[in-house]
Amino acid sequence: MDFKPVFHPQNRPILIAGPCSAETEEQVLSTAHGLADKGIDLYRAGIWKPRTRPGAFEGIGVTGLSWLRRVKEETGLKVTTEVATAQHVYECLKYGIDVLWIGARTTVNPFSVQEIADALAGTDIPVIVKNPVNPDYKLWVGAMERLHKAGLRRIAAIHRGFSTYGDSKYRNVPRWQMALNLMEEFPGLEVICDISHICGRRDILAETAQKAYDLNFDGLMVEVHPDPDNAWSDASQQITPEQFGEMTRSLVLRSATSEDPGYREQIEHYRQQIDEFDEEIIHLIAQRMHLVREIGYIKKDKNVAIFQPERFRALADACRLRAEKGDLSREFISLFLEAIHQEGINQQERIMNDGLTESTTKGDLWMND
Numbered sequence: 001m002d003f004k005p006v007f008h009p010q011n012r013p014i015l016i017a018g019p020c021s022a023e024t025e026e027q028v029l030s031t032a033h034g035l036a037d038k039g040i041d042l043y044r045a046g047i048w049k050p051r052t053r054p055g056a057f058e059g060i061g062v063t064g065l066s067w068l069r070r071v072k073e074e075t076g077l078k079v080t081t082e083v084a085t086a087q088h089v090y091e092c093l094k095y096g097i098d099v100l101w102i103g104a105r106t107t108v109n110p111f112s113v114q115e116i117a118d119a120l121a122g123t124d125i126p127v128i129v130k131n132p133v134n135p136d137y138k139l140w141v142g143a144m145e146r147l148h149k150a151g152l153r154r155i156a157a158i159h160r161g162f163s164t165y166g167d168s169k170y171r172n173v174p175r176w177q178m179a180l181n182l183m184e185e186f187p188g189l190e191v192i193c194d195i196s197h198i199c200g201r202r203d204i205l206a207e208t209a210q211k212a213y214d215l216n217f218d219g220l221m222v223e224v225h226p227d228p229d230n231a232w233s234d235a236s237q238q239i240t241p242e243q244f245g246e247m248t249r250s251l252v253l254r255s256a257t258s259e260d261p262g263y264r265e266q267i268e269h270y271r272q273q274i275d276e277f278d279e280e281i282i283h284l285i286a287q288r289m290h291l292v293r294e295i296g297y298i299k300k301d302k303n304v305a306i307f308q309p310e311r312f313r314a315l316a317d318a319c320r321l322r323a324e325k326g327d328l329s330r331e332f333i334s335l336f337l338e339a340i341h342q343e344g345i346n347q348q349e350r351i352m353n354d355g356l357t358e359s360t361t362k363g364d365l366w367m368n369d
């Protein structure tokens with residue numbers, strides 16, 4: 001997919017800010033005036049609010065669109081709101097909303113996304129697509145594909161984290177790798193980090209924003225309210241326009257590269273060694289899997305089950321100890337062990353079920369070199 005930028009390519013970071021919900025005309029205008037001199041690229045306010053459970057404030061509806069029109073007239077800011085149906089799209093087009101965004105609870109539903117894409121066909125309005133509530137990369141890309149197929153090109157993505165069950169520091173866990181995959185697969189796509197919905201609380205907004213900058217996101221979406229504690233939705237994660245200004249000023253922006261002549265040389269020095277280690281790691285894993293397959297043949301022969309929980313536990317404990325000494329995080333080593341273990345199981349399963357004979361896998365790519 002080829003994308004055109006939604007935002008001015010020279011302006012980085014992109015900043016999108018505004019209240020979670022448009023509540024009153026006064027609140028929408030005072031937030032906008034508070035943000036007008038804070039260097040934002042786009043003013044956000046939700047008019048239709050899809051809430052997880054009924055009973056909460058579900059948005060002011062069409063009335064709010066005229067408030068956003070006033071924001072444009074009075075401050076010159078461009079404005080955006082969330083759309084979830086074709087009707088929302090038509091209303092936004094009527095009121096001259098500059099950019100539309102698709103929320104996490106809508107991206108998850110291909111019927112809804114298709115309805116929006118059909119309503120937008122023939123227009124050139126920019127659309128920002130939030131990730132679906134669940135960590136499904138294909139659903140996220142699929143939503144952008146539907147818009148692309150409808151002829152839209154000015155498309156950007158917002159990473160807002162993924163819902164989770166149980167305790168977490170975050171309201172929506174970031175799973176950063178998924179956003180990084182998106183950046184890698186679509187280099188021309190602007191990817192913005194919605195720190196407010198990831199964090200769900202004010203005290204970790206700044207550190208999360210810095211993390212997003214460090215990971216080379218194109219910008220931030222931040223919920224801003226004149227009186228955050230009394231906001232009608234998402235009160236605990238909103239900040240005032242002043243706090244927004246302070247936070248964005250305090251962040252260190254990293255550039256994609258450096259013009260310093262020594263930079264390339266220094267980095268190359270380490271990268272070469274890393275490449276060598278990576279080659280060695282893959283070689284070792286391949287050798288390890290060869291042994292796993294040998295065990296697979298023995299288990300098959302003696303009719304023994306593939307999964308041996310005690311063996312895995314002992315192996316995992318030993319690896320964790322070693323990993324701790326090597327300064328590797330617990331989270332990483334768990335993921336690593338899981339992946340290694342799963343690959344081992346898959347390889348043995350193939351031996352057990354596909355009737356492979358030893359000789360067919362012996363000409364192993366790595367064992368012979």
Ligand code: PEP
Pocket residue numbers: 020021046050102103104105130160194197
């Ligand atoms: C929002 O931006 O206020 C919102 C509802 O976000 P999400 O779709 O990411 O939950």
Ligand code: MN
Pocket residue numbers: 020021223233234
């Ligand atoms: Mn919100």
